[in-house]
Amino acid sequence: LDYRDMGGIVLPGMIDLHVHLRGLKLSYKEDEATSTRAAAASGITLVADMPNTMPPLRSKSAIDAKLAALRRMSLVDYAVYAGVPDEPEEARGLAELPIAGFKVYPEDLEERRGTLRRIARLHKLLILHAEHPVALKSIVEAEDTRAAMRGCWAELAGLMEVLDLGPARLHVTHASCPSTVLAAKKVGATVDATPHHLFYSLRGSDCGWRVNPPLRSKAERLSMLKLLAEGMVDALASDHAPHLLRERIDPLSCSPGFAWLDSWPLLAACLVASGTLSLQDYARLTSLNPARILGIDSVYGSLQPGMRANIVVIKLERWHRPARIYSKGENPIENIIEVCAALKAVIVGGTLVYLDGEFTGEKPETVNAIEYASTYLASSSPP
Ligand code: DOR
Ligand code: ZN
Ligand code: ZN
Numbered sequence: 001l002d003y004r005d006m007g008g009i010v011l012p013g014m015i016d017l018h019v020h021l022r023g024l025k026l027s028y029k030e031d032e033a034t035s036t037r038a039a040a041a042s043g044i045t046l047v048a049d050m051p052n053t054m055p056p057l058r059s060k061s062a063i064d065a066k067l068a069a070l071r072r073m074s075l076v077d078y079a080v081y082a083g084v085p086d087e088p089e090e091a092r093g094l095a096e097l098p099i100a101g102f103k104v105y106p107e108d109l110e111e112r113r114g115t116l117r118r119i120a121r122l123h124k125l126l127i128l129h130a131e132h133p134v135a136l137k138s139i140v141e142a143e144d145t146r147a148a149m150r151g152c153w154a155e156l157a158g159l160m161e162v163l164d165l166g167p168a169r170l171h172v173t174h175a176s177c178p179s180t181v182l183a184a185k186k187v188g189a190t191v192d193a194t195p196h197h198l199f200y201s202l203r204g205s206d207c208g209w210r211v212n213p214p215l216r217s218k219a220e221r222l223s224m225l226k227l228l229a230e231g232m233v234d235a236l237a238s239d240h241a242p243h244l245l246r247e248r249i250d251p252l253s254c255s256p257g258f259a260w261l262d263s264w265p266l267l268a269a270c271l272v273a274s275g276t277l278s279l280q281d282y283a284r285l286t287s288l289n290p291a292r293i294l295g296i297d298s299v300y301g302s303l304q305p306g307m308r309a310n311i312v313v314i315k316l317e318r319w320h321r322p323a324r325i326y327s328k329g330e331n332p333i334e335n336i337i338e339v340c341a342a343l344k345a346v347i348v349g350g351t352l353v354y355l356d357g358e359f360t361g362e363k364p365e366t367v368n369a370i371e372y373a374s375t376y377l378a379s380s381s382p383p
Pocket of ligand 1 (some may be wrong): 020052210211212213240241255256257258
């Protein structure tokens with residue numbers, strides 16, 4: 001079946017589980033307005049933002065400020081993860097907030113046992129006291145990036161204590177190689193993979209190619225694509241990590257990561273155009289499963305009656321470059337923005353925001369997806 005002959009195809013709005021929208025004191029790299037405009041222009045209608053901001057999202061006051069910025073500026077729906085707080089008392093404060101869960105960084109695990117127990121305890125506390133109990137996952141980086149050049153090294157064994165929460169509460173993000181995917185599935189966690197680990201192999205240690213976790217060998221990348229096609233990867237997530245070009249040149253002060261929000265769902269559509277994924281697989285990886293992982297699939301991630309009206313119409317095409325880029329993030333890798341699909345329309349919360357390559361100028365009412373889902377969870381159960 002060649003979807004390219006079918007004209008417009010309707011899909012549930014894409015959900016990106018792992019983005020760095022920056023903002024606050026890092027707004028020179030990117031902010032909540034530019035990043036979410038880029039997201040909408042590639043069919044993403046919900047983004048989940050990471051807490052490595054300045055200040056970091058580890059306290060109630062920082063998260064309040066972040067949510068206020070998103071409320072004011074976001075063109076799409078949003079969710080935020082909290083970082084692991086230094087003081088247990090802070091966790092109580094976090095429980096009042098509509099957050100998606102905890103992001104656990106390798107640094108959080110450095111003092112292994114004590115820290116892991118603390119994370120599990122905090123997470124349990126959050127579950128017990130949460131006023132918005134829809135999601136609350138611990139989303140972990142399970143690879144030792146410091147051992148970058150020694151190859152992929154899944155650290156899940158060390159995370160077993162976090163599993164004290166139950167593996168369903170654990171999501172492993174940006175798995176860069178097959179052993180991490182398999183380790184995550186073995187313990188019953190969900191796992192995502194990024195476009196860069198699926199589309200690019202390691203080509204030396206040049207700053208322009210640097211990302212955490214690093215790009216891997218061609219053989220590992222092809223195995224990742226195979227696992228994706230076999231249904232072993234639950235979701236695609238971009239790790240949109242925008243930096244300025246001058247931060248991507250000097251090997252000594254090199255900031256890692258690629259800006260993806262303008263393009264990745266339209267690039268991932270190349271896997272449909274080439275027959276690697278079915279359109280159903282694509283919708284599962286870009287929308288349904290991310291909604292399930294966030295615990296908000298009662299109102300997001302599919303096109304059933306009663307869902308929030310986040311809807312995308314795409315048309316599969318041959319390789320081309322999108323006409324415009326909205327993110328402030330500058331990629332040193334030129335061809336990272338080639339894609340295989342064009343957007344016909346994007347609807348956020350029932351408002352048509354994008355039509356045939358142009359923003360309509362309509363401002364949608366965007367919501368914190370965690371709050372929205374917890375409000376409508378009890379009252380509406382879709383057929
Ligand atoms: O490459 C990366 N960039 N990996 C991360 O984990 C962080 C991110 C960033 O924030 O720039
Ligand atoms: Zn990361
Ligand atoms: Zn990240």
